[in-house]
Amino acid sequence: MNKIYKWGIIGPGKIARKFAEALDLTDNVRLEAVASRDLSKAKQFAEAFGSAKAYGNYEALINDPEIDVIYIATPHAFHNEQALLCLQKKKAVLCEKPMALNAQQVKQMLQASKENNIFLMEALWTRFLPWLQSVIKIIKDGQIGAVKFVRADFGFKAEYNPAGRLFDTRLGGGSLLDIGIYPLFLCQQILGNPTLVTAAGNLDCGGADMSCHAILQYHNGAAGIISSALDYQTQQTAEITGTEGMIRIHSPWHRTSEFEWRKEGEDWQKVILPPLINGFQFQIAEVIHCLDKGQIESPLLPQAFTLQLSETMDEIRRQIGVKYSGESEEE
Missing domain, CATH: 3.40.50.720 (NAD(P)-binding Rossmann-like Domain)
Known part of the structure; x- marks a missing residue:
């Protein structure tokens, strides 16, 4: 049982x-x-x-x-x-x-x-949604060749409240940690760890990033571009470009059920998956799967992956000047 x-x-x-x-x-x-x-x-x-x-x-x-x-x-x-x-x-x-x-x-x-x-x-x-599993398989199967470029954005116009969790640096406010983590995650999932990060951002009077943008460069010559914003709406789309094809992920890409892809010189193929009823159940199922096996981390989202993601966000914040209350100089 x-x-x-x-x-x-x-x-x-x-x-x-x-x-x-x-x-x-x-x-x-x-x-x-x-x-x-x-x-x-x-x-x-x-x-x-x-x-x-x-x-x-x-x-x-x-x-x-x-x-x-x-x-x-x-x-x-x-x-x-x-x-x-x-x-x-x-x-x-x-x-x-x-x-x-x-x-x-x-x-x-x-x-x-x-x-x-x-x-x-x-x-x-x-990480656990069906569309991403399908995209990862297409890439692993070599359908679009070697991936050379990833672009993703996530922005929406939030009601400005300097004391709210989205904007108060005492609570970790700002666009990068709240929603910019999604495009950054996609780049890391597809391309790995960047070797060079170049970032720019727009801060409010309290020091939270209202918007954030970064160019990520990788050892194999690949690149990623990410954007996040809390003061304007973006397309919320993503693109993955390879040497032999391309994948376009429909808005809102981080929770979509649709994407399209094609090999160079061929027609676009549209992939339509069942609509997400909620979406959180997939990560819950992964937790249960790991606990049943006695694991202390998920092989699909390893702890080392989370640490690298945090280290890249630290570097982006360092460049754009975002510092959270209570952080020491070492942090």
């Missing part, structure tokens, strides 16, 4: 609601508890999803012996501290992207995962 994995959620916000809905779409899982610093919010969230327990502090949930896995859905600035507490208490962790504010914090989390022999993965849900 398959084990039923009992989940806890830290931070009952909008993204946590989508995650809880995805749990209902996944076999062998159950929402066991939710925690918030505001008990009334936790209770309201728990009531919306059946018989889950509600806690008014995070420590109570982490110490709940019934819980197997914890999903961290708080603002970026709190991920490191909360994940470390979970891992020290032997709770498996799925931490919302970005894993932490910077690479130094990510290293602390990876070390805690290894020392405690406990699963830890960044919740980069796009």
Whole structure:
């Protein structure tokens, strides 16, 4: 009989609601508890999803012996501290992207995962979506030749609130960590680790990046261009160009069900996959698959991949002048 994995959620916000809905779409899982610093919010969230327990502090949930896995859905600035507490208490962790504010914090989390022999993965849900699996296969099969160029953007016009999580640097605000991580992830997934990064950005008066752009260069001569923005809408499309063909990923590319590709000199082939009902269920299924196998990281989204992603974001932030509250000079 398959084990039923009992989940806890830290931070009952909008993204946590989508995650809880995805749990209902996944076999062998159950929402066991939710925690918030505001008990009334936790209770309201728990009531919306059946018989889950509600806690008014995070420590109570982490110490709940019934819980197997914890999903961290708080603002970026709190991920490191909360994940470390979970891992020290032997709770498996799925931490919302970005894993932490910077690479130094990510290293602390990876070390805690290894020392405690406990699963830890960044919740980069796009990695597990069907469209990306299809695109990766097309590339691995050599259908478009050697990939030489990747371009991806993600921008939308957010309501400006300097004290909100999107813009407050005390919470890890800015476009890069919140949405720029998606185009950067795609470049790293397809091309690997960059050898040279050149970045530019536009900061608000509080020091958060309203927009961010980077050119990524690779050892084999390939290149990537990424853009993110919180003050204007972009196309939200992506393109992957190889020596013998091209892939165009439709908007919104990070959660699409459609793309098209062609070999050089041939007609475009359109790929239409079933619409995403939610999308988060695929990363949940990967967590369960890894836990069933006794793994502490996902082979599809290894911890080393997350660390490299964070290191590249650190370099981009260094170049555009974004520094978060509480970061030391070493970080």
